[in-house]
Amino acid sequence: MMTVFTDVICPFCGCLCDDLEITVEGNKIVRTRNACAISASKYMHHEENRIDGPTVDGKAVGIHEAVDAAAEILASARRPLIYGLSSTECGAVAEAVELAELVGGVVDNTSSVCHGPTILALQAVGESKCTLGEVKNRADLVVFWGCNPAEAHIRHLIRYSGMPRGLFVPEGRKGRYIVAVDVRETRMGRVADLFLKIEPNGDFELLSAIRAAVRGHKIRAETVSGVPRQQIEGLAERMKGAKMGVIFFGLGLTQSDGRHMNIDAAVGLVADLNHHTKFVLTPMRGHYNVAGANTVTAWQTGYPYAVDFSRGYPRYNPGEYTSVDLLARGEADAAVVVASDPAAHFPADAARHLGRIPVVTLDQKVSMTALMSKVVIPVATAGIEAEGTAYRMDGVPIRLRKVIEPHEGVLPDAEVLQMIMYRVRELKEGA
Ligand code: SF4
Numbered sequence: 001m002m003t004v005f006t007d008v009i010c011p012f013c014g015c016l017c018d019d020l021e022i023t024v025e026g027n028k029i030v031r032t033r034n035a036c037a038i039s040a041s042k043y044m045h046h047e048e049n050r051i052d053g054p055t056v057d058g059k060a061v062g063i064h065e066a067v068d069a070a071a072e073i074l075a076s077a078r079r080p081l082i083y084g085l086s087s088t089e090c091g092a093v094a095e096a097v098e099l100a101e102l103v104g105g106v107v108d109n110t111s112s113v114c115h116g117p118t119i120l121a122l123q124a125v126g127e128s129k130c131t132l133g134e135v136k137n138r139a140d141l142v143v144f145w146g147c148n149p150a151e152a153h154i155r156h157l158i159r160y161s162g163m164p165r166g167l168f169v170p171e172g173r174k175g176r177y178i179v180a181v182d183v184r185e186t187r188m189g190r191v192a193d194l195f196l197k198i199e200p201n202g203d204f205e206l207l208s209a210i211r212a213a214v215r216g217h218k219i220r221a222e223t224v225s226g227v228p229r230q231q232i233e234g235l236a237e238r239m240k241g242a243k244m245g246v247i248f249f250g251l252g253l254t255q256s257d258g259r260h261m262n263i264d265a266a267v268g269l270v271a272d273l274n275h276h277t278k279f280v281l282t283p284m285r286g287h288y289n290v291a292g293a294n295t296v297t298a299w300q301t302g303y304p305y306a307v308d309f310s311r312g313y314p315r316y317n318p319g320e321y322t323s324v325d326l327l328a329r330g331e332a333d334a335a336v337v338v339a340s341d342p343a344a345h346f347p348a349d350a351a352r353h354l355g356r357i358p359v360v361t362l363d364q365k366v367s368m369t370a371l372m373s374k375v376v377i378p379v380a381t382a383g384i385e386a387e388g389t390a391y392r393m394d395g396v397p398i399r400l401r402k403v404i405e406p407h408e409g410v411l412p413d414a415e416v417l418q419m420i421m422y423r424v425r426e427l428k429e430g431a
Pocket of ligand 1: 017038
């Protein structure tokens with residue numbers, strides 16, 4: 001029997017598109033509508049490369065045996081790390097934070113290798129932000145700085161920032177002026193009205209020059225970071241004259257020289273522009289629920305990521321308690337990885353240390369991290385086999401839908417984390 005699920009939420013990128021149609025036959029996904037290529041691939045290849053069942057040291061075991069092994073690792077660890085969490089739902093994030101508190105560990109999410117510098121800057125200087133709905137309905141000037149939504153957030157331009165006809169932008173794409181700033185001309189650069197090719201690591205200077213021009217200062221240099229003075233002055237004038245402008249920014253800004261100082265400069269530019277018109281700033285968050293991981297961690301601990309419970313209360317210090325730093329220093333002596341693949345994506349020294357310590361992985365698919373883990377527990381895919389809440393890149397919470405049943409005995413992340421916690425408590429009480 002065929003069932004068509006409408007208004008399904010895509011569990012892939014920070015756009016969190018909520019208009020997908022997924023057709024299921026039996027318990028198999030057979031068709032998608034409205035999904036971009038990345039999303040369609042996630043749904044249609046959902047059954048491929050799955051983890052068959054729980055393992056300890058590569059040997060197949062039952063779920064309870066795997067949970068026991070995970071709990072023993074955590075109960076005896078002195079500096080456990082719990083990492084990942086941006087590709088699972090908020091309930092699982094809440095359990096992970098509680099587990100970190102129980103074992104006196106560090107809980108961190110993928111922000112620490114992504115938009116962590118954005119969070120640091122916004123904590124220091126504040127932010128002017130809005131929802132994507134406001135962008136759709138009002139923005140007539142859209143800047144994409146160091147990001148490439150045409151390839152990484154494929155429906156962003158179609159749904160929110162480029163093409164849609166909005167209440168006060170009735171002409172859609174024709175009513176918006178789109179600017180792309182990047183070190184190379186990506187597909188985004190080619191669809192923009194203005195492309196500024198910036199020298200690598202020149203963001204801080206260029207942002208400061210535009211800011212100076214907005215304030216009415218004369219720029220004496222012929223070029224700043226490779227961009228001619230006329231273009232800088234022209235853009236500053238256009239920004240001041242917009243009805244509403246938005247700067248979307250990505251890893252080109254957060255991971256280049258200056259890091260959080262680049263965001264600091266962007267916030268300063270936006271603050272100056274608000275003397276002339278309405279302007280906002282929004283990070284292009286990557287994974288579909290990395291914003292949720294920050295939000296839930298902040299609700300529970302007061303801090304958004306890199307939270308250390310070793311003293312029994314939460315402490316926050318990115319650079320010290322961030323996963324890469326903790327691993328590269330050889331400090332962590334055990335790790336629980338939920339919905340992430342740090343062995344594939346972390347720098348070599350951090351990944352190498354991960355290979356030396358016992359790792360517990362909760363995931364759907366075989367990954368490099370799963371392959372080197374002591375304990376592996378397959379879990380239901382949030383947004384496909386399990387419900388839950390996720391936060392869109394602009395902070396709007398959306399309820400994920402379940403369209404198929406998980407394999408027999410396969411539980412959602414939150415339930416597995418609860419089982420591990422229960423067992424850790426038993427071990428601690430028995431000790
Ligand atoms: S743009 Fe992102 S959220 Fe939307 S369908 Fe594609 S992958 Fe999914």
